[in-house]
Amino acid sequence: MARVTAGALRRRAQRRSATTAGDEKKMPLRRQAILQALCIFVTLTVLFPIIWVVSLSLDPRDLSRPDGLNLIPPGASLDKYADAVNTPTSNPVSFWELAFNSLKLAVATSFFSVAIGVFAAYAFSRLQFRGRQFLMLAILAVLMLPAVATIAPLFLQLNAVRIGDFNLRASLAGVGLAVVSGLLPFAIWNLKGYLDTIPKELEEAAAVDGASRHQAFFHVILPLAVPALAVTAFLGFIAGWTEFYFSVTFLENVKDWTLAVALNSMVGQFATTTPWAKFSAFAILFALPVSLVYLLLQKYIVAGLAIGGVKG
Amino acid sequence: MSVATAATTARPPRRLGLPGRDARTAYLYIAPALLVMAIITFYPLIFQVYISFTDFQFKNLLPRNPGPEWVGLENYARIVESRLGNQFFNFARMLSFNLWWAFANVVIHVIIGVGVALLLNQPGLKFKRFYRAIFILPVVIPAIIVATVWKNMFHRDSGAINELLTGVGMLFKIPEQAFQIDWLRAPNDILPLMPLAFFALLIANTWLGWPLNSVVATGALQSIPKELYEAADMDGAGPWQKFRNVTLVYLRPAMVPYAIYGFVTTFNLFHLSFFMTGGEPQGKTELLVTQAFRLVYQQREYGIGAAFAVLMFFILLAITLLVNRAAKATASFDQ
Numbered sequence: 001m002a003r004v005t006a007g008a009l010r011r012r013a014q015r016r017s018a019t020t021a022g023d024e025k026k027m028p029l030r031r032q033a034i035l036q037a038l039c040i041f042v043t044l045t046v047l048f049p050i051i052w053v054v055s056l057s058l059d060p061r062d063l064s065r066p067d068g069l070n071l072i073p074p075g076a077s078l079d080k081y082a083d084a085v086n087t088p089t090s091n092p093v094s095f096w097e098l099a100f101n102s103l104k105l106a107v108a109t110s111f112f113s114v115a116i117g118v119f120a121a122y123a124f125s126r127l128q129f130r131g132r133q134f135l136m137l138a139i140l141a142v143l144m145l146p147a148v149a150t151i152a153p154l155f156l157q158l159n160a161v162r163i164g165d166f167n168l169r170a171s172l173a174g175v176g177l178a179v180v181s182g183l184l185p186f187a188i189w190n191l192k193g194y195l196d197t198i199p200k201e202l203e204e205a206a207a208v209d210g211a212s213r214h215q216a217f218f219h220v221i222l223p224l225a226v227p228a229l230a231v232t233a234f235l236g237f238i239a240g241w242t243e244f245y246f247s248v249t250f251l252e253n254v255k256d257w258t259l260a261v262a263l264n265s266m267v268g269q270f271a272t273t274t275p276w277a278k279f280s281a282f283a284i285l286f287a288l289p290v291s292l293v294y295l296l297l298q299k300y301i302v303a304g305l306a307i308g309g310v311k312g
Numbered sequence: 313m314s315v316a317t318a319a320t321t322a323r324p325p326r327r328l329g330l331p332g333r334d335a336r337t338a339y340l341y342i343a344p345a346l347l348v349m350a351i352i353t354f355y356p357l358i359f360q361v362y363i364s365f366t367d368f369q370f371k372n373l374l375p376r377n378p379g380p381e382w383v384g385l386e387n388y389a390r391i392v393e394s395r396l397g398n399q400f401f402n403f404a405r406m407l408s409f410n411l412w413w414a415f416a417n418v419v420i421h422v423i424i425g426v427g428v429a430l431l432l433n434q435p436g437l438k439f440k441r442f443y444r445a446i447f448i449l450p451v452v453i454p455a456i457i458v459a460t461v462w463k464n465m466f467h468r469d470s471g472a473i474n475e476l477l478t479g480v481g482m483l484f485k486i487p488e489q490a491f492q493i494d495w496l497r498a499p500n501d502i503l504p505l506m507p508l509a510f511f512a513l514l515i516a517n518t519w520l521g522w523p524l525n526s527v528v529a530t531g532a533l534q535s536i537p538k539e540l541y542e543a544a545d546m547d548g549a550g551p552w553q554k555f556r557n558v559t560l561v562y563l564r565p566a567m568v569p570y571a572i573y574g575f576v577t578t579f580n581l582f583h584l585s586f587f588m589t590g591g592e593p594q595g596k597t598e599l600l601v602t603q604a605f606r607l608v609y610q611q612r613e614y615g616i617g618a619a620f621a622v623l624m625f626f627i628l629l630a631i632t633l634l635v636n637r638a639a640k641a642t643a644s645f646d647q
Binding site: 127264 | 338348353355356357359363368431439443446455461462576604608609614624625631632
């Protein structure tokens with residue numbers, strides 16, 4: 001008796017909320033208007049600073065202090081963008097060299113952290129072995145340590161690796177190693193969390209079909225983990241692209257500078273006045289690649305974060 | 313279970329392969345990560361502890377320098393007793409400020425994030441996808457830019473915030489001069505530990521922080537089976553009861569780990585404090601991380617910097633262990 005009722009309930013409920021997101025339900029106009037107004041208000045608060053930067057970057061007057069609320073400054077032009085590209089800093093290094101350095105760093109750190117991390121994440125997620133709990137804790141412990149905290153020892157450590165004229169510390173490779181030192185634990189933790197949500201039954205089914213552990217990993221799990229891999233790779237890319245502490249502390253040669261370091265030299269405490277327009281133009285050029293990558297991966301990223309939330 | 317039953321039941325094996333093989337695969341998979349981490353993640357930490365007991369400074373990096381001297385706990389003592397030669401440095405205050413900063417931010421971000429998630433989850437609301445795409449924008453912008461833009465906006469003389477306030481004030485006939493607020497440098501605490509700069513930082517960080525909370529909350533909200541709400545409806549539950557007994561129950565397991573993660577990230581949030589306020593006024597918005605950075609980058613005091621970092625590690629460890637118990641973050645798939 002009870003079973004019939006529950007089943008009927010479920011069927012009735014399913015018929016009413018027939019579409020998945022329930023988006024087709026109608027909402028009374030007044031409620032829609034109020035909620036839309038709220039959403040628009042939130043949108044404005046989110047967009048305002050962004051519009052502000054863009055407007056600053058279009059202002060041809062080289063102001064060292066902001067000039068009121070003019071959203072479209074008089075004589076708006078793209079001058080400052082050209083300026084930023086031609087003379088990004090007072091040093092003899094071109095914008096493209098800076099960008100290339102940033103790109104090298106970001107891609108390398110992103111790739112290695114994900115490539116190495118996914119294997120370890122799988123092991124933590126699926127396999128039993130001695131020391132598992134301890135290692136997991138060690139990784140967590142390192143995770144909450146900010147990158148800043150490892151500058152001193154990494155500086156000295158990398159400084160000790162000298163081959164002829166080449167000092168590992170003062171090179172992009174050294175900075176890359178420093179970034180990966182922090183990225184790898186994060187990648188492992190993040191990927192493990194996602195792998196945990198993939199049902200074990202899938203590998204068991206693969207085992208019944210005669211697949212080995214390795215085959216199960218490569219052919220069953222990895223394809224399913226693509227959203228998580230994309231998210232982790234993207235976050236790693238952002239970390240490398242915007243990385244600043246190690247670059248500014250380790251690098252010596254201006255030719256090795258990344259965009260982030262150049263950006264900092266404009267507003268860091270050694271800058272006397274901030275050329276807001278040029279900085280804004282530079283900032284937008286700096287943020288653009290990251291934003292583009294985000295837009296491409298947006299579906300996966302939001303899904304990855306949402307699933308990560310559900311796993312609890 | 314008899315052998316016959318086991319043989320005839322077509323159940324998949326509970327574990328892939330023998331335990332021994334499992335372990336070997338595990339070690340193989342973990343080896344590269346462990347190797348890399350051992351060299352660049354774990355070893356530096358140990359090395360750091362060693363350095364923290366010496367007086368390693370810039371001069372020790374020069375060639376032909378004999379090397380740093382052992383000073384024992386001197387570095388630690390100097391930090392805890394606030395004897396770093398910087399008149400504004402107060403360790404106890406910095407630590408309290410850091411903790412309060414992280415806590416206040418997380419609470420506000422979660423509330424706003426969940427609020428907006430609930431807002432966007434209303435069935436029948438139009439343009440949801442548009443809003444969701446826009447709301448995630450703050451996260452995409454690199455932190456240094458966020459910090460500098462907000463610094464610009466909080467500028468005393470004609471930053472956007474003061475201009476907006478003046479504009480609104482004019483509607484209420486408040487004179488223009490009233491809103492020349494020096495957000496970033498006014499030296500007095502409005503509330504204990506909280507100068508105006510704190511609120512400026514809070515506003516900027518909230519702008520940056522609530523969208524991700526909202527994404528996590530949305531994921532959780534969308535996993536709630538609708539039947540639960542309908543069952544509650546049939547039991548005659550009002551909206552508040554439905555929220556408490558259905559929504560919150562599903563939200564908590566998602567938001568709690570994220571809130572903890574948010575607490576730690578906010579605690580270590582370098583860019584806003586460093587680029588927006590620079591620790592002003594008078595070192596009051598300095599965080600442990602920014603102070604640690606200054607010690608290494610500006611003052612080249614590697615020994616003291618290392619001691620500072622070690623102290624930071626233990627503080628963070630204590631915090632994380634305390635809350636980790638609640639979140640059980642290390643639980644594996646089958647526990």
